[in-house]
Amino acid sequence: xxxxxxxxxxxxxxxxxxxxxxxxxxxxxxxxxxxxxxxxxxxxxxxxxxxxxxxxxxxxxxxxxxxxxxxxxxxxxxxxxxxxxxxxxxxxxxxxxxxxxxxxxxxxxxxxxxxxxxxxxxxxxxxxxxxxxxxxxxxxxxxxxxxxxxxxxxxxxxxxxxxxxxxxxxxxxxxxxxxxxxxxxxxxxxxxxxxxxxxxxxxxxxxxxxxxxxxxxxxxxxx
Amino acid sequence: xxxxxxxxxxxxxxxxxxxxxxxxxxxxxxxxxxxxxxxxxxxxxxxxxxxxxxxxxxxxxxxxxxxxxxxxxxxxxxxxxxxxxxxxxxxxxxxxxxxxxxxxxxxxxxxxxxxxxxxxxxxxxxxxxxxxxxxxxxxxxxxxxxxxxxxxxxxxxxxxxxxxxxxxxxxxxxxxxxxxxxxxxxxxxxxxxxxxxxxxxxxxxxxxxxxxxxxxxxxxxxxxxxxxxxxxxxxxxxxxxxxxxxxxxxxxxxxxxxxxxxxxxxxxxxxxxxxxxxxxxxxxxxxxxxxxx
Ligand code: SF4
Ligand code: SF4
Numbered sequence: 387x388x389x390x391x392x393x394x395x396x397x398x399x400x401x402x403x404x405x406x407x408x409x410x411x412x413x414x415x416x417x418x419x420x421x422x423x424x425x426x427x428x429x430x431x432x433x434x435x436x437x438x439x440x441x442x443x444x445x446x447x448x449x450x451x452x453x454x455x456x457x458x459x460x461x462x463x464x465x466x467x468x469x470x471x472x473x474x475x476x477x478x479x480x481x482x483x484x485x486x487x488x489x490x491x492x493x494x495x496x497x498x499x500x501x502x503x504x505x506x507x508x509x510x511x512x513x514x515x516x517x518x519x520x521x522x523x524x525x526x527x528x529x530x531x532x533x534x535x536x537x538x539x540x541x542x543x544x545x546x547x548x549x550x551x552x553x554x555x556x557x558x559x560x561x562x563x564x565x566x567x568x569x570x571x572x573x574x575x576x577x578x579x580x581x582x583x584x585x586x587x588x589x590x591x592x593x594x595x596x597x598x599x600x601x602x603x604x605x606x607x608x609x
Numbered sequence: 610x611x612x613x614x615x616x617x618x619x620x621x622x623x624x625x626x627x628x629x630x631x632x633x634x635x636x637x638x639x640x641x642x643x644x645x646x647x648x649x650x651x652x653x654x655x656x657x658x659x660x661x662x663x664x665x666x667x668x669x670x671x672x673x674x675x676x677x678x679x680x681x682x683x684x685x686x687x688x689x690x691x692x693x694x695x696x697x698x699x700x701x702x703x704x705x706x707x708x709x710x711x712x713x714x715x716x717x718x719x720x721x722x723x724x725x726x727x728x729x730x731x732x733x734x735x736x737x738x739x740x741x742x743x744x745x746x747x748x749x750x751x752x753x754x755x756x757x758x759x760x761x762x763x764x765x766x767x768x769x770x771x772x773x774x775x776x777x778x779x780x781x782x783x784x785x786x787x788x789x790x791x792x793x794x795x796x797x798x799x800x801x802x803x804x805x806x807x808x809x810x811x812x813x814x815x816x817x818x819x820x821x822x823x824x825x826x827x828x829x830x831x832x833x834x835x836x837x838x839x840x841x842x843x844x845x846x847x848x849x850x851x852x853x854x855x856x857x858x859x860x861x862x863x864x865x866x867x868x869x870x871x872x873x874x875x876x877x878x879x880x881x882x883x884x885x886x887x888x889x890x891x892x893x894x895x896x897x898x899x900x901x902x
Contacts, residue, residue: 538716538718538727539687539713539716539727539729539732540729540732541713541729541732542732542734542735543732543733543734543735543779543782544734544775544776544778544779544782545770545775545776545779546713546732546733547713547765547766547767547770547776547794547837547838548715548716548837549770549775549776549837549838550771550837550838551771552771552772555715555716555719555837556716556718557718564775565772565775568772568774568775568778577774577778580778581778581781581782584734584735584738584782584785584786586735587691587730587731587735587749588730590730
Protein backbone atom coordinates (compact mmCIF):
# COMPACT_ATOMS: atom_id res chain seq x y z
CA UNK A 387 0.00 0.00 0.00
CA UNK A 388 0.97 3.66 -0.29
CA UNK A 389 2.34 4.93 2.99
CA UNK A 390 1.41 8.44 3.99
CA UNK A 391 2.27 10.66 6.91
CA UNK A 392 0.42 13.72 8.16
CA UNK A 393 2.13 16.99 7.39
CA UNK A 394 3.22 19.06 10.33
CA UNK A 395 0.11 20.99 11.38
CA UNK A 396 1.93 24.33 11.54
CA UNK A 397 3.24 23.90 8.00
CA UNK A 398 -0.22 22.89 6.85
CA UNK A 399 -1.76 26.00 8.38
CA UNK A 400 0.87 28.12 6.69
CA UNK A 401 -0.15 26.58 3.32
CA UNK A 402 -3.82 27.22 4.06
CA UNK A 403 -3.56 30.72 5.45
CA UNK A 404 -5.43 32.31 2.52
CA UNK A 405 -8.47 30.02 2.79
CA UNK A 406 -11.36 29.89 5.20
CA UNK A 407 -13.81 27.12 4.24
CA UNK A 408 -12.69 23.54 3.67
CA UNK A 409 -14.08 20.22 2.53
CA UNK A 410 -12.05 17.16 3.55
CA UNK A 411 -11.62 14.05 1.39
CA UNK A 412 -10.02 10.91 2.89
CA UNK A 413 -9.61 7.41 1.47
CA UNK A 414 -10.77 4.07 2.84
CA UNK A 415 -7.78 2.12 1.51
CA UNK A 416 -4.12 2.82 2.27
CA UNK A 417 -4.65 6.17 3.97
CA UNK A 418 -7.12 4.57 6.36
CA UNK A 419 -4.66 1.85 7.30
CA UNK A 420 -2.05 4.55 7.84
CA UNK A 421 -4.47 6.49 10.00
CA UNK A 422 -4.08 9.56 7.78
CA UNK A 423 -7.33 9.48 5.79
CA UNK A 424 -9.97 7.58 7.81
CA UNK A 425 -13.08 8.95 9.55
CA UNK A 426 -11.12 9.50 12.71
CA UNK A 427 -8.44 11.52 10.93
CA UNK A 428 -11.14 13.66 9.30
CA UNK A 429 -12.72 14.25 12.68
CA UNK A 430 -9.40 15.23 14.21
CA UNK A 431 -8.48 17.61 11.43
CA UNK A 432 -11.97 19.16 11.50
CA UNK A 433 -11.53 19.90 15.19
CA UNK A 434 -8.05 21.28 14.71
CA UNK A 435 -9.14 23.55 11.86
CA UNK A 436 -12.15 24.77 13.81
CA UNK A 437 -9.91 25.57 16.75
CA UNK A 438 -7.89 27.76 14.36
CA UNK A 439 -11.03 29.66 13.44
CA UNK A 440 -11.58 27.90 10.09
CA UNK A 441 -14.83 26.37 8.83
CA UNK A 442 -15.30 22.83 7.62
CA UNK A 443 -18.32 22.39 5.34
CA UNK A 444 -18.06 18.61 5.32
CA UNK A 445 -15.90 15.55 4.91
CA UNK A 446 -16.06 12.17 3.25
CA UNK A 447 -14.06 8.99 2.96
CA UNK A 448 -14.36 7.64 -0.60
CA UNK A 449 -13.74 3.97 -1.15
CA UNK A 450 -10.63 4.34 -3.30
CA UNK A 451 -9.30 7.88 -3.64
CA UNK A 452 -7.08 7.10 -6.61
CA UNK A 453 -10.01 5.67 -8.56
CA UNK A 454 -11.18 8.74 -10.47
CA UNK A 455 -14.58 7.65 -11.77
CA UNK A 456 -15.67 5.92 -8.57
CA UNK A 457 -14.67 8.87 -6.43
CA UNK A 458 -16.47 11.25 -8.77
CA UNK A 459 -19.67 9.23 -8.38
CA UNK A 460 -19.37 9.07 -4.61
CA UNK A 461 -18.75 12.80 -4.25
CA UNK A 462 -21.94 13.71 -6.13
CA UNK A 463 -23.84 13.52 -2.86
CA UNK A 464 -21.70 16.37 -1.46
CA UNK A 465 -22.23 18.81 -4.29
CA UNK A 466 -23.47 21.65 -2.09
CA UNK A 467 -20.88 21.36 0.64
CA UNK A 468 -18.19 21.22 -2.02
CA UNK A 469 -19.56 24.31 -3.79
CA UNK A 470 -19.45 26.29 -0.55
CA UNK A 471 -15.76 25.70 0.15
CA UNK A 472 -12.88 27.79 -1.06
CA UNK A 473 -10.37 24.93 -0.69
CA UNK A 474 -10.49 21.14 -0.81
CA UNK A 475 -8.16 19.20 1.44
CA UNK A 476 -7.20 15.68 0.44
CA UNK A 477 -6.13 13.32 3.19
CA UNK A 478 -4.77 10.44 1.13
CA UNK A 479 -1.70 10.05 -1.07
CA UNK A 480 -0.55 12.29 -3.90
CA UNK A 481 -2.57 10.17 -6.32
CA UNK A 482 -5.77 10.72 -4.37
CA UNK A 483 -5.03 14.43 -4.23
CA UNK A 484 -4.70 14.54 -7.99
CA UNK A 485 -8.02 12.74 -8.41
CA UNK A 486 -9.58 15.76 -6.69
CA UNK A 487 -7.53 18.13 -8.83
CA UNK A 488 -9.00 16.47 -11.90
CA UNK A 489 -12.55 16.51 -10.52
CA UNK A 490 -12.47 20.13 -9.35
CA UNK A 491 -10.74 22.20 -12.02
CA UNK A 492 -11.94 25.48 -10.49
CA UNK A 493 -10.98 24.91 -6.87
CA UNK A 494 -7.70 24.90 -5.05
CA UNK A 495 -6.89 21.38 -3.82
CA UNK A 496 -4.25 20.90 -1.09
CA UNK A 497 -2.66 17.77 0.36
CA UNK A 498 -2.63 17.24 4.12
CA UNK A 499 -0.20 14.32 3.92
CA UNK A 500 3.25 13.54 2.61
CA UNK A 501 3.31 10.39 0.46
CA UNK A 502 6.29 8.27 1.40
CA UNK A 503 6.60 4.86 -0.23
CA UNK A 504 4.99 1.63 -1.27
CA UNK A 505 5.06 -0.31 1.95
CA UNK A 506 4.32 -3.57 3.67
CA UNK A 507 2.55 -3.38 6.99
CA UNK A 508 4.44 -5.55 9.46
CA UNK A 509 2.46 -4.59 12.54
CA UNK A 510 -0.41 -2.19 13.09
CA UNK A 511 0.69 1.07 11.44
CA UNK A 512 4.28 -0.07 11.14
CA UNK A 513 5.52 -0.06 7.58
CA UNK A 514 8.63 -0.86 5.61
CA UNK A 515 9.61 -0.42 2.00
CA UNK A 516 10.28 -3.57 -0.03
CA UNK A 517 9.46 -2.59 -3.60
CA UNK A 518 10.10 0.70 -5.36
CA UNK A 519 8.14 -0.08 -8.54
CA UNK A 520 11.22 -0.11 -10.76
CA UNK A 521 9.30 -1.37 -13.78
CA UNK A 522 11.31 -4.53 -14.36
CA UNK A 523 11.05 -6.95 -11.48
CA UNK A 524 14.17 -9.01 -10.78
CA UNK A 525 12.94 -10.84 -7.68
CA UNK A 526 13.28 -14.05 -9.68
CA UNK A 527 17.06 -13.54 -9.63
CA UNK A 528 17.45 -12.42 -6.05
CA UNK A 529 15.73 -15.05 -3.99
CA UNK A 530 12.59 -12.98 -3.76
CA UNK A 531 14.21 -10.16 -1.78
CA UNK A 532 14.52 -6.83 -3.58
CA UNK A 533 17.99 -5.26 -3.54
CA UNK A 534 16.84 -2.40 -5.76
CA UNK A 535 14.84 -1.20 -2.77
CA UNK A 536 16.33 -2.70 0.36
CA UNK A 537 20.02 -2.11 -0.46
CA UNK A 538 20.63 1.66 -0.21
CA UNK A 539 22.91 1.39 -3.25
CA UNK A 540 20.56 -0.86 -5.20
CA UNK A 541 23.41 -3.28 -5.93
CA UNK A 542 22.54 -6.29 -8.06
CA UNK A 543 25.40 -8.75 -7.65
CA UNK A 544 26.26 -9.11 -4.01
CA UNK A 545 27.26 -7.13 -0.94
CA UNK A 546 29.57 -4.13 -1.05
CA UNK A 547 32.68 -3.82 1.09
CA UNK A 548 30.75 -1.75 3.61
CA UNK A 549 28.77 -4.68 4.97
CA UNK A 550 29.64 -5.34 8.58
CA UNK A 551 28.45 -8.40 10.51
CA UNK A 552 25.40 -8.61 8.30
CA UNK A 553 24.48 -4.96 8.64
CA UNK A 554 24.49 -2.24 6.04
CA UNK A 555 27.23 0.37 5.88
CA UNK A 556 24.58 3.08 5.82
CA UNK A 557 23.17 2.20 9.24
CA UNK A 558 23.52 -0.60 11.77
CA UNK A 559 19.72 -0.62 11.88
CA UNK A 560 19.49 -1.80 8.28
CA UNK A 561 20.21 -5.48 7.64
CA UNK A 562 22.41 -5.88 4.54
CA UNK A 563 20.04 -6.82 1.72
CA UNK A 564 22.71 -8.99 0.14
CA UNK A 565 23.36 -10.99 3.26
CA UNK A 566 19.62 -11.62 3.50
CA UNK A 567 19.51 -12.67 -0.14
CA UNK A 568 22.55 -14.89 0.35
CA UNK A 569 21.05 -16.57 3.39
CA UNK A 570 17.75 -17.18 1.69
CA UNK A 571 19.34 -18.55 -1.46
CA UNK A 572 21.52 -20.78 0.65
CA UNK A 573 18.49 -22.10 2.47
CA UNK A 574 16.73 -22.75 -0.83
CA UNK A 575 19.85 -24.46 -2.15
CA UNK A 576 20.26 -21.84 -4.87
CA UNK A 577 23.71 -20.49 -4.04
CA UNK A 578 25.06 -21.83 -7.29
CA UNK A 579 22.58 -19.68 -9.16
CA UNK A 580 23.69 -16.62 -7.19
CA UNK A 581 27.30 -17.50 -7.90
CA UNK A 582 27.08 -17.93 -11.64
CA UNK A 583 24.58 -15.24 -12.62
CA UNK A 584 25.86 -11.76 -13.25
CA UNK A 585 22.74 -9.63 -13.09
CA UNK A 586 22.96 -7.07 -15.88
CA UNK A 587 22.59 -3.36 -15.25
CA UNK A 588 18.95 -2.43 -14.92
CA UNK A 589 16.97 -1.08 -17.81
CA UNK A 590 15.82 2.16 -16.22
CA UNK A 591 13.88 3.11 -19.32
CA UNK A 592 11.24 0.76 -17.94
CA UNK A 593 10.79 3.17 -15.08
CA UNK A 594 10.66 6.27 -17.24
CA UNK A 595 8.12 8.70 -15.74
CA UNK A 596 5.27 9.34 -16.14
CA UNK A 597 4.10 5.80 -16.70
CA UNK A 598 0.72 4.76 -18.07
CA UNK A 599 -0.86 1.40 -18.72
CA UNK A 600 -4.10 0.33 -20.29
CA UNK A 601 -4.42 -3.31 -19.29
CA UNK A 602 -7.52 -3.93 -21.40
CA UNK A 603 -5.86 -2.68 -24.54
CA UNK A 604 -3.21 -5.30 -24.05
CA UNK A 605 -5.84 -7.96 -23.56
CA UNK A 606 -7.55 -6.97 -26.80
CA UNK A 607 -4.29 -7.16 -28.71
CA UNK A 608 -3.54 -10.58 -27.32
CA UNK A 609 -6.94 -11.94 -28.40
CA UNK B 610 53.25 0.15 -18.76
CA UNK B 611 55.45 -1.14 -16.04
CA UNK B 612 52.81 -1.98 -13.43
CA UNK B 613 50.89 -4.39 -15.64
CA UNK B 614 54.00 -5.99 -17.11
CA UNK B 615 55.59 -6.46 -13.76
CA UNK B 616 52.46 -7.97 -12.27
CA UNK B 617 51.87 -10.24 -15.24
CA UNK B 618 55.46 -11.42 -15.26
CA UNK B 619 55.02 -12.54 -11.66
CA UNK B 620 57.15 -9.91 -10.00
CA UNK B 621 56.11 -8.55 -6.60
CA UNK B 622 54.58 -5.08 -7.00
CA UNK B 623 54.14 -2.19 -4.62
CA UNK B 624 51.37 0.36 -4.98
CA UNK B 625 50.49 3.33 -2.82
CA UNK B 626 47.60 5.68 -2.59
CA UNK B 627 47.19 9.43 -2.90
CA UNK B 628 43.99 11.37 -2.31
CA UNK B 629 43.55 14.46 -4.50
CA UNK B 630 43.10 17.68 -2.50
CA UNK B 631 39.91 19.33 -1.41
CA UNK B 632 40.57 22.50 -3.36
CA UNK B 633 42.84 23.53 -6.19
CA UNK B 634 46.12 23.62 -4.28
CA UNK B 635 47.99 20.62 -5.67
CA UNK B 636 51.34 21.29 -4.05
CA UNK B 637 51.08 18.54 -1.44
CA UNK B 638 49.77 16.02 -3.96
CA UNK B 639 52.69 16.80 -6.26
CA UNK B 640 55.07 16.38 -3.34
CA UNK B 641 53.63 12.94 -2.63
CA UNK B 642 53.72 11.92 -6.28
CA UNK B 643 57.38 12.94 -6.57
CA UNK B 644 58.24 11.21 -3.33
CA UNK B 645 56.60 7.94 -4.36
CA UNK B 646 57.08 7.71 -8.10
CA UNK B 647 60.45 5.95 -8.12
CA UNK B 648 59.71 3.82 -5.09
CA UNK B 649 56.40 2.22 -6.01
CA UNK B 650 55.10 0.65 -9.21
CA UNK B 651 51.87 2.59 -9.36
CA UNK B 652 49.88 5.13 -7.37
CA UNK B 653 46.12 4.86 -6.84
CA UNK B 654 44.22 8.12 -7.01
CA UNK B 655 41.11 7.92 -4.89
CA UNK B 656 37.69 8.91 -6.19
CA UNK B 657 35.99 11.18 -3.66
CA UNK B 658 36.92 8.69 -0.98
CA UNK B 659 34.38 8.18 1.83
CA UNK B 660 32.01 10.25 -0.32
CA UNK B 661 33.89 13.41 0.66
CA UNK B 662 33.97 15.80 -2.30
CA UNK B 663 37.47 16.47 -3.60
CA UNK B 664 39.34 17.04 -6.84
CA UNK B 665 38.62 14.15 -9.19
CA UNK B 666 40.80 11.13 -9.52
CA UNK B 667 41.44 11.71 -13.22
CA UNK B 668 43.15 15.07 -12.61
CA UNK B 669 45.41 13.35 -10.07
CA UNK B 670 46.22 10.63 -12.61
CA UNK B 671 47.05 13.13 -15.31
CA UNK B 672 49.34 15.12 -13.03
CA UNK B 673 51.02 11.86 -12.03
CA UNK B 674 51.61 10.97 -15.67
CA UNK B 675 53.14 14.37 -16.34
CA UNK B 676 55.58 13.75 -13.51
CA UNK B 677 56.53 10.31 -14.70
CA UNK B 678 54.51 8.27 -12.22
CA UNK B 679 52.16 5.46 -13.16
CA UNK B 680 48.62 6.05 -11.93
CA UNK B 681 45.71 3.73 -11.15
CA UNK B 682 42.40 5.50 -11.70
CA UNK B 683 39.91 4.63 -8.99
CA UNK B 684 36.38 4.80 -10.28
CA UNK B 685 33.29 4.51 -8.15
CA UNK B 686 29.70 4.18 -9.34
CA UNK B 687 28.32 6.60 -6.78
CA UNK B 688 28.52 9.87 -8.68
CA UNK B 689 28.10 9.05 -12.38
CA UNK B 690 25.63 7.08 -14.43
CA UNK B 691 26.68 4.68 -17.20
CA UNK B 692 27.08 7.53 -19.68
CA UNK B 693 29.29 9.55 -17.37
CA UNK B 694 31.42 6.55 -16.42
CA UNK B 695 32.08 5.48 -19.99
CA UNK B 696 32.75 9.01 -21.11
CA UNK B 697 35.27 9.53 -18.30
CA UNK B 698 36.91 6.19 -19.10
CA UNK B 699 37.42 7.20 -22.73
CA UNK B 700 38.78 10.56 -21.61
CA UNK B 701 41.11 8.92 -19.11
CA UNK B 702 42.45 6.60 -21.78
CA UNK B 703 43.07 9.49 -24.16
CA UNK B 704 45.03 11.24 -21.41
CA UNK B 705 47.26 8.20 -20.97
CA UNK B 706 45.69 6.39 -18.03
CA UNK B 707 45.98 2.62 -18.43
CA UNK B 708 45.02 1.15 -15.06
CA UNK B 709 41.56 1.42 -13.61
CA UNK B 710 40.17 0.15 -10.33
CA UNK B 711 36.41 -0.45 -10.43
CA UNK B 712 34.54 0.05 -7.19
CA UNK B 713 30.99 0.59 -6.00
CA UNK B 714 31.91 3.52 -3.76
CA UNK B 715 30.96 4.50 -0.22
CA UNK B 716 27.41 5.72 0.20
CA UNK B 717 26.84 9.49 0.23
CA UNK B 718 25.63 9.21 3.81
CA UNK B 719 29.27 8.66 4.86
CA UNK B 720 30.49 11.89 3.32
CA UNK B 721 30.22 15.65 3.48
CA UNK B 722 27.34 16.08 1.03
CA UNK B 723 24.73 13.89 2.67
CA UNK B 724 21.90 15.55 0.73
CA UNK B 725 23.34 14.33 -2.59
CA UNK B 726 21.45 11.86 -4.76
CA UNK B 727 23.54 8.68 -4.95
CA UNK B 728 23.68 7.31 -8.50
CA UNK B 729 24.65 3.61 -8.58
CA UNK B 730 23.16 3.27 -12.06
CA UNK B 731 25.62 0.39 -12.41
CA UNK B 732 27.82 -1.25 -9.77
CA UNK B 733 31.34 -2.65 -9.55
CA UNK B 734 30.67 -5.95 -11.34
CA UNK B 735 28.85 -4.22 -14.16
CA UNK B 736 31.52 -1.50 -14.36
CA UNK B 737 34.13 -4.21 -14.88
CA UNK B 738 32.02 -5.54 -17.75
CA UNK B 739 31.83 -2.04 -19.19
CA UNK B 740 35.63 -1.71 -19.13
CA UNK B 741 35.93 -5.10 -20.79
CA UNK B 742 33.53 -3.97 -23.45
CA UNK B 743 35.40 -0.69 -24.07
CA UNK B 744 38.57 -2.76 -24.36
CA UNK B 745 36.81 -4.69 -27.09
CA UNK B 746 35.83 -1.61 -29.02
CA UNK B 747 32.19 -1.42 -28.00
CA UNK B 748 30.32 0.72 -25.55
CA UNK B 749 27.94 -0.79 -23.04
CA UNK B 750 25.01 -0.48 -25.41
CA UNK B 751 26.93 -2.37 -28.09
CA UNK B 752 27.79 0.62 -30.28
CA UNK B 753 31.14 0.61 -32.05
CA UNK B 754 33.85 2.88 -30.70
CA UNK B 755 36.21 4.80 -32.89
CA UNK B 756 39.28 3.52 -31.12
CA UNK B 757 39.09 0.99 -28.29
CA UNK B 758 40.67 1.30 -24.85
CA UNK B 759 43.27 -1.09 -23.50
CA UNK B 760 42.74 -0.78 -19.82
CA UNK B 761 44.24 -3.06 -17.22
CA UNK B 762 41.26 -3.32 -14.92
CA UNK B 763 41.14 -4.27 -11.29
CA UNK B 764 38.71 -4.47 -8.42
CA UNK B 765 38.63 -4.67 -4.65
CA UNK B 766 37.87 -7.51 -2.28
CA UNK B 767 37.49 -7.76 1.50
CA UNK B 768 39.19 -11.00 2.65
CA UNK B 769 37.94 -10.58 6.21
CA UNK B 770 34.30 -9.77 5.46
CA UNK B 771 31.88 -11.32 7.90
CA UNK B 772 29.95 -13.25 6.66
CA UNK B 773 32.61 -14.07 4.08
CA UNK B 774 30.90 -16.27 1.53
CA UNK B 775 28.71 -13.60 -0.14
CA UNK B 776 31.85 -11.46 -0.51
CA UNK B 777 33.68 -14.37 -2.14
CA UNK B 778 30.79 -14.98 -4.50
CA UNK B 779 31.05 -11.34 -5.52
CA UNK B 780 34.80 -11.77 -5.97
CA UNK B 781 34.12 -14.63 -8.37
CA UNK B 782 31.65 -12.49 -10.28
CA UNK B 783 34.27 -9.76 -10.56
CA UNK B 784 36.77 -12.25 -11.94
CA UNK B 785 34.19 -13.39 -14.45
CA UNK B 786 33.42 -9.77 -15.34
CA UNK B 787 37.04 -9.25 -16.35
CA UNK B 788 38.98 -8.11 -13.28
CA UNK B 789 42.68 -8.83 -13.78
CA UNK B 790 43.97 -7.72 -10.40
CA UNK B 791 42.57 -7.12 -6.94
CA UNK B 792 43.64 -4.70 -4.24
CA UNK B 793 42.30 -5.94 -0.93
CA UNK B 794 40.83 -4.17 2.06
CA UNK B 795 43.49 -3.78 4.76
CA UNK B 796 44.67 -7.06 6.23
CA UNK B 797 46.64 -7.60 9.45
CA UNK B 798 46.44 -11.31 10.12
CA UNK B 799 48.83 -12.94 7.68
CA UNK B 800 47.90 -16.50 8.64
CA UNK B 801 44.25 -15.79 7.93
CA UNK B 802 45.20 -14.02 4.72
CA UNK B 803 47.03 -17.15 3.62
CA UNK B 804 43.73 -19.01 3.80
CA UNK B 805 42.10 -16.41 1.60
CA UNK B 806 45.01 -16.71 -0.82
CA UNK B 807 44.62 -20.46 -0.97
CA UNK B 808 41.11 -19.83 -2.22
CA UNK B 809 41.98 -16.88 -4.48
CA UNK B 810 44.82 -18.77 -6.18
CA UNK B 811 42.19 -20.87 -7.93
CA UNK B 812 41.42 -17.86 -10.09
CA UNK B 813 43.60 -16.35 -12.82
CA UNK B 814 43.99 -12.97 -11.13
CA UNK B 815 46.71 -11.10 -9.29
CA UNK B 816 46.15 -10.25 -5.65
CA UNK B 817 47.70 -7.19 -4.05
CA UNK B 818 47.35 -7.13 -0.28
CA UNK B 819 46.07 -3.90 1.23
CA UNK B 820 48.02 -2.54 4.20
CA UNK B 821 47.08 0.40 6.39
CA UNK B 822 49.80 1.72 8.67
CA UNK B 823 48.83 1.58 12.35
CA UNK B 824 49.67 4.77 14.22
CA UNK B 825 48.59 3.69 17.68
CA UNK B 826 46.68 1.09 19.66
CA UNK B 827 43.76 3.51 19.65
CA UNK B 828 43.70 3.58 15.88
CA UNK B 829 43.78 -0.21 15.76
CA UNK B 830 40.78 -0.39 18.06
CA UNK B 831 38.98 2.20 16.00
CA UNK B 832 39.54 0.15 12.85
CA UNK B 833 38.22 -2.95 14.60
CA UNK B 834 35.11 -1.22 15.81
CA UNK B 835 34.17 1.06 12.98
CA UNK B 836 35.70 0.02 9.68
CA UNK B 837 33.91 -2.85 7.94
CA UNK B 838 36.07 -5.82 7.02
CA UNK B 839 39.17 -4.83 9.01
CA UNK B 840 40.35 -7.03 11.86
CA UNK B 841 43.50 -6.07 13.78
CA UNK B 842 44.56 -9.05 15.92
CA UNK B 843 45.04 -8.54 19.66
CA UNK B 844 48.79 -9.31 19.51
CA UNK B 845 49.36 -6.29 17.29
CA UNK B 846 47.33 -4.05 19.57
CA UNK B 847 49.42 -5.32 22.51
CA UNK B 848 52.62 -4.69 20.59
CA UNK B 849 51.57 -1.09 19.93
CA UNK B 850 50.56 -0.60 23.54
CA UNK B 851 53.85 -1.98 24.81
CA UNK B 852 55.74 0.43 22.59
CA UNK B 853 54.29 3.38 24.49
CA UNK B 854 52.95 6.60 23.06
CA UNK B 855 56.19 7.89 21.65
CA UNK B 856 57.26 4.74 19.89
CA UNK B 857 53.80 3.62 18.72
CA UNK B 858 54.11 5.03 15.22
CA UNK B 859 57.58 3.58 14.84
CA UNK B 860 56.20 0.19 15.87
CA UNK B 861 53.34 0.64 13.40
CA UNK B 862 55.84 1.23 10.61
CA UNK B 863 57.74 -1.87 11.74
CA UNK B 864 54.61 -4.00 11.69
CA UNK B 865 53.79 -2.83 8.19
CA UNK B 866 57.35 -3.47 6.98
CA UNK B 867 57.37 -6.90 8.63
CA UNK B 868 54.14 -7.84 6.89
CA UNK B 869 55.45 -6.68 3.52
CA UNK B 870 58.62 -8.70 4.00
CA UNK B 871 56.70 -11.84 4.93
CA UNK B 872 54.18 -11.48 2.10
CA UNK B 873 57.02 -11.14 -0.37
CA UNK B 874 59.47 -13.69 1.01
CA UNK B 875 56.86 -16.40 1.37
CA UNK B 876 55.35 -15.39 -1.98
CA UNK B 877 51.94 -15.29 -0.37
CA UNK B 878 50.46 -12.80 -2.83
CA UNK B 879 51.49 -10.72 -5.84
CA UNK B 880 52.16 -7.39 -4.21
CA UNK B 881 51.19 -4.89 -1.55
CA UNK B 882 49.10 -1.76 -1.62
CA UNK B 883 50.07 0.70 1.09
CA UNK B 884 47.32 3.02 2.23
CA UNK B 885 49.20 5.56 4.28
CA UNK B 886 46.21 7.86 4.87
CA UNK B 887 47.97 11.12 5.61
CA UNK B 888 51.39 9.52 6.14
CA UNK B 889 52.47 9.23 2.54
CA UNK B 890 55.82 10.67 3.64
CA UNK B 891 56.50 7.50 5.61
CA UNK B 892 56.03 5.10 2.71
CA UNK B 893 59.70 5.19 1.59
CA UNK B 894 60.79 4.43 5.13
CA UNK B 895 58.41 1.46 5.36
CA UNK B 896 59.74 0.10 2.09
CA UNK B 897 63.30 0.55 3.30
CA UNK B 898 62.58 -1.34 6.51
CA UNK B 899 60.91 -4.05 4.43
CA UNK B 900 64.09 -4.38 2.41
CA UNK B 901 62.49 -3.28 -0.80
CA UNK B 902 64.53 -0.15 -1.43
S1 SF4 C 1 12.83 -5.49 -8.55
FE1 SF4 C 1 12.26 -4.61 -6.59
S2 SF4 C 1 11.61 -2.53 -7.09
FE2 SF4 C 1 11.61 -3.64 -9.00
S3 SF4 C 1 9.50 -4.35 -9.17
FE3 SF4 C 1 10.68 -6.03 -8.22
S4 SF4 C 1 10.41 -5.72 -6.01
FE4 SF4 C 1 9.79 -3.81 -7.02
S1 SF4 D 1 26.03 -3.08 3.07
FE1 SF4 D 1 24.64 -4.40 1.93
S2 SF4 D 1 22.67 -3.32 1.91
FE2 SF4 D 1 24.24 -1.83 2.53
S3 SF4 D 1 24.86 -0.80 0.64
FE3 SF4 D 1 26.30 -2.52 0.94
S4 SF4 D 1 25.37 -4.24 -0.17
FE4 SF4 D 1 23.78 -2.68 0.06
